[in-house]
Amino acid sequence: MEMHMLDSLLIRRALPLLVSFIMLVVLALLFDYFLHVAGLVRVGRYLGVTGTFFLLFSFVYSARKQKIVRSGPIRTFLRLHCRGGWIGTLMLLVHSGVHFNALLPWAATALMLIVTGSGHVGQYIYRKARDEMKHGAGGEKLYWDSLTIKALGQWRKVHMPLVSLFLCLALLHILSIFFFWNWK
Numbered sequence: 001m002e003m004h005m006l007d008s009l010l011i012r013r014a015l016p017l018l019v020s021f022i023m024l025v026v027l028a029l030l031f032d033y034f035l036h037v038a039g040l041v042r043v044g045r046y047l048g049v050t051g052t053f054f055l056l057f058s059f060v061y062s063a064r065k066q067k068i069v070r071s072g073p074i075r076t077f078l079r080l081h082c083r084g085g086w087i088g089t090l091m092l093l094v095h096s097g098v099h100f101n102a103l104l105p106w107a108a109t110a111l112m113l114i115v116t117g118s119g120h121v122g123q124y125i126y127r128k129a130r131d132e133m134k135h136g137a138g139g140e141k142l143y144w145d146s147l148t149i150k151a152l153g154q155w156r157k158v159h160m161p162l163v164s165l166f167l168c169l170a171l172l173h174i175l176s177i178f179f180f181w182n183w184k
């Protein structure tokens with residue numbers, strides 16, 4: 001009985017996040033296919049810029065944490081981070097579908113997927129913590145709190161270098177586009 005409850009909790013928390021990640025890839029393939037069939041491949045070009053804007057927008061969460069943005073519930077900003085990151089990733093996946101010539105931008109795309117996947121793992125850690133807190137009592141809450149802080153700390157040690165590497169590759173791609181202006 002106990003195990004069964006654990007299982008269903010795991011599924012309830014993990015499944016939506018898993019679906020969210022799979023939807024990203026499936027929708028990207030569908031949109032890309034549609035653009036090719038409709039002869040609108042050039043739209044994918046512009047999605048590079050808009051997707052980048054969405055990713056940049058998703059960093060409002062960091063701005064809120066650094067108190068550059070001073071008011072508003074932090075949870076709302078985390079939600080904006082996730083939504084913005086998700087939509088941006090989707091647009092950039094479709095944008096990537098225009099070509100398969102250059103290695104550097106494709107490395108950026110692969111890393112972007114890994115970073116977004118890692119974001120989903122972070123979100124899972126958050127949701128788990130939220131549930132444990134809801135059901136726990138005083139001392140137990142402190143215990144879960146410390147466990148969560150530790151887990152998030154370890155997660156960040158992996159997440160942050162991945163984000164940095166992704167941003168470097170994305171920037172190199174964007175710079176090379178503007179430098180060579182090979183916007184064919």
Ligand code: HEM
Pocket residue numbers: 045048049052092095096097098099100101102103105106108109112170173174177182183184
């Ligand atoms: C301001 C943002 C961006 C602009 C203006 C831009 C522009 C472009 C252009 C013009 C191309 C076509 C190059 C060609 O036809 O040879 C391209 C291709 C591509 N871009 Fe971007 N891009 C941007 C952001 C991104 C980001 C953030 C990623 C990765 C996450 C990315 C991934 C790719 C990929 C994978 C390709 C296909 C490369 C290939 O030919 O194999 N782009 N981009």
Ligand code: HEM
Pocket residue numbers: 055061062063065078081082083085086089112115116118119120122123124126152163
């Ligand atoms: C390419 C897309 C993404 C990028 C570049 C990105 C980048 C980042 C960065 C830089 C942080 C650290 C924030 C800070 O401490 O200032 C972060 C944290 C986080 N991200 Fe993302 N992220 C992306 C997508 C996502 C998505 C789609 C989700 C949700 C499913 C998500 C969930 C999280 C969570 C839960 C945290 C932890 C927040 C915290 O501990 O304060 N991320 N992400």
